[in-house]
Amino acid sequence: MLYELIAVVRPTALQESRELARTAGTLILSNGGVIRGLTNWGKQLLPKRVKKNQATYVDGHYFVMRFDAGVEAQRLVRNTLGLDPRVVRFSVVRMDNGAGLRGMSGVGGRVWGGAQ
Template sequence: MLYELIGIVRPGNLAEVKEIVSTTGALILRERGVIRGLSNWGVFSLPSSTSKHQMRHSTGHYFAMRYDASVETQKSVSSVLRNDPRMIRHTSVKLGDGKLDTMSRIAAIGWQRLGMGDEKRV
């Protein structure tokens, strides 16, 4: 199955984001999954202030990862991210069933920088 993971990490330390992404990627690869793409979107304001792990957050470091994996692997990824205190939010969306005709219709995410931290989906 093809999944897209969008994660929001507490801002301030890029090394934390890299560590979370590498841990998640290693888990996917260990379970015989394939990582199709990785995007670092940077730090943006959250839509609303959020409390997570007894901390209040108004900004977060966003990243996106596309990967092919089994349902069990996706559940493991979700569990690992849910228990990590550095994560503010994450979500995984199933994009396809792994068949070539389905995957050929799914394009890369395009983002256009507008300035001042605002972004618009293209």
């Protein structure tokens, strides 16, 4: 199934966002999944103030990852990100509406460059 992961990482360093994207990607690939796209949205304001781990956040680094994997890989990603204190918020949404490979052909994304 096709999933979309949107994650907000605390705004202290872009490197943390890259590490979390790499961790999620490694979990997906090691469980037989395929990463369809990875996009860095950069540092943006949150829709509302978020309190987590005795800290208040008003902005964060966003990244979006689309991946094709089984339910178990999706659960592992959710559990790992949910326990990581660097993650402010995240959401995993199922994108597959039964269209099969034709529906997935338009899924885009780009990989992070060297310097940002």
